[in-house]
Amino acid sequence: MSRSHSIISEVAERLFRDLAEPEVINRAEEGIWPDALWRSLEQAGLTLAPVPETAGGGGGTFADAVAVLHVAGRFAAPIPLAETMLAGWVLAGSRLGVPKGPLTFAPVDATEAVTFEPEGGLEWRLSGTAHRVPWARDAGHVVVLGEAGEASVVALVEASLLRPEAGRNLAGEPRDTIHFDGLVVGRDKVAAAGPGMGRHSLFLRGALARAAQMSGALERLLELSVGYAGERRQFGRAIAKFQAIQHYLAALAGHAATARAAVDGATSALAGNPEAAVFAVAVAKARAGEAAGEGAAIAHQVHGAMGFTYEHSLHHATRRLWSWRDEFGGESVWNIRLGEQVAATGADALWSLIAER
Amino acid sequence: MTIRGFEFPTPELPPGIEALRADVRGFLEAEFAAGSWAPQSNFMAGFSAEFSQKLGARGWLGMTWPSRYGGHECSALERYVVTEELLAAGAPVSAHWVADRQSGPLLLRYGSEAQRQAILPRIAAGTCYFSIGMSEPDSGSDLASIRCQAKPADDGWIITGAKVWTSNAHRNHFMIALCRTGPAGDDRHGGLSQFLIDFKADDVAINPIYNLLGNHEFNEVVFDELLVAGDRLIGREGEDWQQVTSELALERSGPERFLSTFRLLVELVRACGPEPDRRAAEAIGRLTAHLVTLRRMSLSIAGMLEAGEMPNVEAAIVKDVGTRFEREVAEVARLVAPVEPARGAPGNEPNYAAVLAESILHLPSYTLRAGTTEIMRSIIARGLGLR
Ligand SMILES: Cc1cc2nc3c(=O)[nH]c(=O)nc-3n(C[C@H](O)[C@H](O)[C@H](O)COP(=O)(O)OP(=O)(O)OC[C@H]3O[C@@H](n4cnc5c(N)ncnc54)[C@H](O)[C@@H]3O)c2cc1C
Numbered sequence: 136m137s138r139s140h141s142i143i144s145e146v147a148e149r150l151f152r153d154l155a156e157p158e159v160i161n162r163a164e165e166g167i168w169p170d171a172l173w174r175s176l177e178q179a180g181l182t183l184a185p186v187p188e189t190a191g192g193g194g195g196t197f198a199d200a201v202a203v204l205h206v207a208g209r210f211a212a213p214i215p216l217a218e219t220m221l222a223g224w225v226l227a228g229s230r231l232g233v234p235k236g237p238l239t240f241a242p243v244d245a246t247e248a249v250t251f252e253p254e255g256g257l258e259w260r261l262s263g264t265a266h267r268v269p270w271a272r273d274a275g276h277v278v279v280l281g282e283a284g285e286a287s288v289v290a291l292v293e294a295s296l297l298r299p300e301a302g303r304n305l306a307g308e309p310r311d312t313i314h315f316d317g318l319v320v321g322r323d324k325v326a327a328a329g330p331g332m333g334r335h336s337l338f339l340r341g342a343l344a345r346a347a348q349m350s351g352a353l354e355r356l357l358e359l360s361v362g363y364a365g366e367r368r369q370f371g372r373a374i375a376k377f378q379a380i381q382h383y384l385a386a387l388a389g390h391a392a393t394a395r396a397a398v399d400g401a402t403s404a405l406a407g408n409p410e411a412a413v414f415a416v417a418v419a420k421a422r423a424g425e426a427a428g429e430g431a432a433i434a435h436q437v438h439g440a441m442g443f444t445y446e447h448s449l450h451h452a453t454r455r456l457w458s459w460r461d462e463f464g465g466e467s468v469w470n471i472r473l474g475e476q477v478a479a480t481g482a483d484a485l486w487s488l489i490a491e492r
Numbered sequence: 493m494t495i496r497g498f499e500f501p502t503p504e505l506p507p508g509i510e511a512l513r514a515d516v517r518g519f520l521e522a523e524f525a526a527g528s529w530a531p532q533s534n535f536m537a538g539f540s541a542e543f544s545q546k547l548g549a550r551g552w553l554g555m556t557w558p559s560r561y562g563g564h565e566c567s568a569l570e571r572y573v574v575t576e577e578l579l580a581a582g583a584p585v586s587a588h589w590v591a592d593r594q595s596g597p598l599l600l601r602y603g604s605e606a607q608r609q610a611i612l613p614r615i616a617a618g619t620c621y622f623s624i625g626m627s628e629p630d631s632g633s634d635l636a637s638i639r640c641q642a643k644p645a646d647d648g649w650i651i652t653g654a655k656v657w658t659s660n661a662h663r664n665h666f667m668i669a670l671c672r673t674g675p676a677g678d679d680r681h682g683g684l685s686q687f688l689i690d691f692k693a694d695d696v697a698i699n700p701i702y703n704l705l706g707n708h709e710f711n712e713v714v715f716d717e718l719l720v721a722g723d724r725l726i727g728r729e730g731e732d733w734q735q736v737t738s739e740l741a742l743e744r745s746g747p748e749r750f751l752s753t754f755r756l757l758v759e760l761v762r763a764c765g766p767e768p769d770r771r772a773a774e775a776i777g778r779l780t781a782h783l784v785t786l787r788r789m790s791l792s793i794a795g796m797l798e799a800g801e802m803p804n805v806e807a808a809i810v811k812d813v814g815t816r817f818e819r820e821v822a823e824v825a826r827l828v829a830p831v832e833p834a835r836g837a838p839g840n841e842p843n844y845a846a847v848l849a850e851s852i853l854h855l856p857s858y859t860l861r862a863g864t865t866e867i868m869r870s871i872i873a874r875g876l877g878l879r
Contacts, residue, residue: 209496354496361876375878378870385872389813391497392806396792397785399502418781425778467774474768474777482762486580486754489784490513 143184143195144202150175151210157448163213164307168273173214173237182216183223183233190227191235197340201347201402205395208351208459209358211451213308215239215270217344221337222278228329229289236275239294241265241313243463245338249281249315251288251325259283259325261290261315267462271299271311279315280334287333290325292318304458306451331409342463343401343416346423349459350398352452353391353426356434359449360384363438380437387433390426397422411491414476421469424460431456498806498875500788503795506567516577519550524581530841531582533754534854536709538584539663541619547578547585548618553592557600562613568798572791576747582755586660591615593746594739595622595668598686602727602735607688611666625655625669625689625713626736633867635670635736636680640715642671642687648721649673651687654714661698661711666690669715674730681733686726694718705853737804743862745793745807750786750814752858753821756851757783759844760821763829775828782817786810805875812868815858822851 154172163169176182185200186192193199200220207216215237222238242249242265249263261279271277277297279290296318299311361384364375374380397419404415431453435442442449460466480488523546524531529538547553555571557563575593578585596615599607614620631638640653651671661667667689674683689696697714727735757779764772790810796803825848826833835853836846859865873879 357497357876361878364878381873381876381878382866382869384876384878385812385869388497388872388876389809392500392789392809393785393813395497396500396789397781399500400785400788403502415784417777418784421778421781422785425781466778470774470777470781471770472777473780474773474775477761477776477780478764478766478768478773481766482758485758485761485780489780489787490576490580 141199141202143181143199144206146179147176147181147203147206148209150179150181151206151212155210155212157451160211160213160448160451169213172212176214176216177235182219182237185220186223186227186233190223190233192223192227192233197343197405198402201343201398204344204347205351205398208348208455209355211306211352211355211448211455215274217341217348218269218274221340221344222276224340225278225280225289225328225332225337226291228332229326230329231289231291231324231326234276234291237270237273238276238278239268239270239274240278240280240337241268241271242280242334243268243338243341245335245464249279251281251283251290253283254319257322259288259290259320259322261292261318261320263315265313265315267302267304267310268299268313269462270309271297271313272301272309277313279320280328280337287328288325289328289332290320292320292324304455304462306454306458308455308458336409338463339413339416340405342420342469343398343405345459345462346394346398346401346416346419349423349427349456350391350394352456352459353387353394353423353430355452356430356449356456357384357387357391359452360387360434360437363441367439367441374437383433383437387430387437390430390433394419394423394426394430414473414488417469417473420464421466421473424466424469427456427460498809500792500806501795502788503569503792503798505569509570509573512570513573513577515550516552516574517581519546520577520581520583523583529582529584531755532847532850533579533582534752534850535579535589535748536586536659537582537850539586539660540584541587541621543584544588544618544621546618547588548616553588553618554596554612554616557596557612557616561600561608562616564616568794569791572747572794576751576787579747579751580754587621587663588615588618589748590624590659591620591622591664591666594624594742595666597742598668598735598739599726601738602686604723604726606723607726611688620666621660621664623658623661623664623667623691623713625658625667627655627657629654629656629712633864636676636684636733638670638672638684640669640671642673642685644673645719648719649687649724651689651715651718651720654712656701656712657710658698658713659710661691661713662700662708665692667713668726669713670732670736683730684732684736685729686732686735687720688724688726689713689715689718689720694720703857705850738802740863741793741797741802741804741807743807744811744868745790745797745803747787747790749811749862750783750790750817752815752854753818753851754783756825756847757821759847760825760829763831763844772828775824779817779821779824782820786814786817790814805872808863808868808871808875811862812865812872815865818858819855822848822855826852 180193183192188194218239254260401415401419555566673685833849
């Protein structure tokens with residue numbers, strides 16, 4: 136059905152298929168770190184896919200990262216893959232070394248800020264609070280993004296110094312709170328953020344990452360639902376033979392394809408000018424988020440009560456979709472940004488704006 | 493095989509495509525300024541032979557065809573750019589639209605050399621227009637059930653039956669009529685053939701059917717033992733099911749499947765002004781996100797067609813998602829910028845209330861024409877291996 140899967144997504148697919156099985160996902164939700172999965176991905180160079188090789192990364196592009204995240208989303212991989220890729224990318228671009236192991240970054244909420252104040256010329260003092268930081272308790276290091284005066288700065292902090300407060304998203308993925316108050320960080324661990332690597336651009340890439348994961352999870356919904364509809368029999372036949380079910384699944388295929396197309400659009404735009412990238416990421420996150428809600432509803436309807444059980448793995452995908460659509464800005468955040476841009480550009484330029492994308 | 497869904501890969505755009513787009517825009521701006529039309533993005537909205545001929549003169553019809561048939565050997569993606577610019581500008585394209593989109597390509601693929609030579613250069617010049625003769629009074633979605641019959645005669649074929657909903661039959665030159673020439677067979681798809689009907693020469697009755705706007709766009713076309721010569725058969729007798737389905741991706745995947753209410757979106761943006769409130773911004777943003785994504789998918793299909801593929805399921809997805817989007821534009825607009833819809837006088841500058849009115853009144857047709865939403869979903873379901 137699908138064509139031209141890059142080598143990298145095939146490698147990722149093999150690893151996730153073997154090592155991100157439903158039991159692994161359930162155990163991760165109970166707090167058991169999926170070590171085998173993480174190590175294999177790290178060995179295959181996937182955890183730092185978009186980080187230059189000179190910095191110890193996979194030397195790939197963001198398109199490679201998106202391809203891997205799409206597959207990770209399909210398998211509900213319970214690891215901070217997007218976070219590690221993005222944190223590693225910022226570290227490398229800001230000339231800070233990229234440590235091994237899982238990484239995350241903070242703050243993730245565009246409205247939160249961490250302030251950096253010089254402390255005695257050799258150190259920096261960080262203050263502020265970051266909420267819902269993904270995977271903070273499992274990460275080895277946290278990349279902290281902040282402003283010192285006008286400049287964007289980055290700090291690399293050992294996670295063990297931070298004692299994050301545990302929180303979770305609807306899928307049980309860690310979303311922790313970090314209080315930085317008074318934390319002192321040595322000068323060698325702080326740098327000016329690389330060009331275009333401030334927290335807003337990370338928020339943007341975070342949104343694209345979640346959209347990519349959602350597009351993968353939507354394909355998973357389709358795969359599970361088509362499979363289930365072929366097996367489950369009622370009224371003497373497979374429910375897949377009922378036209379109502381067929382039409383639901385056709386609509387679900389539409390949602391999955393649409394999310395994927397929107398993500399592809401943003402991925403290509405990211406390689407071009409920054410303004411076009413913001414527009415295209417907004418489209419991708421909003422469109423995939425909407426598809427997530429509609430797709431999840433269809434998948435559950437088709438699965439009946441079985442899909443509402445903990446035992447069935449449908450919820451690994453749907454609970455993630457219900458969380459990811461609101462992380463790094465939900466549909467309303469991105470739609471409003473788009474709408475404001477369209478309105479400012481004006482009615483008569485609407486078509487040019489669309490056709491340029 | 494596990495079905496994971498359908499992909500819409502990013503097409504490689506040929507070099508020079510933006511120069512082509514700029515050319516088309518320049519032309520459209522000049523034409524519009526000269527007062528050629530009141531913009532409506534529904535491809536059936538405006539019929540202008542003069543305008544179609546101007547497009548032909550510029551090389552923007554029959555673009556992908558060989559030059560020996562008046563074509564311009566361009567790629568499907570170049571054609572895509574021209575068609576989307578025309579629709580976005582709301583230009584009067586209905587005269588040539590069907591001929592350029594599907595009748596010409598059908599003749600190119602299945603027609604005889606004589607048919608191609610006689611007709612394709614005229615379509616490319618913008619002087620020859622086609623209707624689609626598929627639906628019948630008793631056959632809509634179930635196309636294989638058609639009854640219009642063509643019987644072999646000594647000097648050709650005798651056609652008896654009726655076609656309905658034949659758009660622009662009263663203005664066009666030809667129709668390609670799907671007729672039964674033999675038994676349907678086990679798969680119900682046998683025994684169908686397509687014939688070229690010459691509206692200007694053949695003795696057919698064209699009876700107007702007014703649509704709910706009171707406009708005369710579609711017709712009933714009746715054949716009462718019409719004798720046509722043998723050279724009117726297109727392709728091979730009895731094998732037309734494949735010919736018919738080969739038109740479908742062309743018919744269902746283009747920008748006309750999601751741009752029909754584009755002018756309303758433009759007027760909505762104008763009505764909300766440069767600093768819309770949160771709700772209006774969100775609604776406009778959402779519609780924009782849908783539109784951008786649909787366009788990408790549709791363009792991707794043009795890329796697949798260019799690569800010689802037959803993306804029928806992907807086209808059904810674009811038509812399903814796209815035509816429902818067209819409807820949503822109107823439903824969202826009326827809530828975000830409420831006015832009483834009111835039709836404007838013909839020729840007037842379009843205003844928001846008038847464009848809203850045109851859109852609302854046309855809405856039912858978008859999810860019906862070229863195959864209903866339900867039929868699209870069944871095609872997708874088959875693509876998923878469910879049927
Ligand atoms: C504006 C306009 C222009 C048109 N122009 C042309 C033209 O130029 N030439 C031409 O040949 N035709 C034309 N058509 C006809 C168009 O192709 C048909 O309307 C369409 O194929 C549906 O057929 P129908 O209207 O007979 O509806 P029906 O097939 O009777 O369908 C009625 C309802 O039943 C549903 N239905 C039917 N079968 C099934 C099924 N198997 N499963 C589930 N639901 C089903 C349909 O989806 C629909 O909701 C035009 C239509 C419109 C609206």
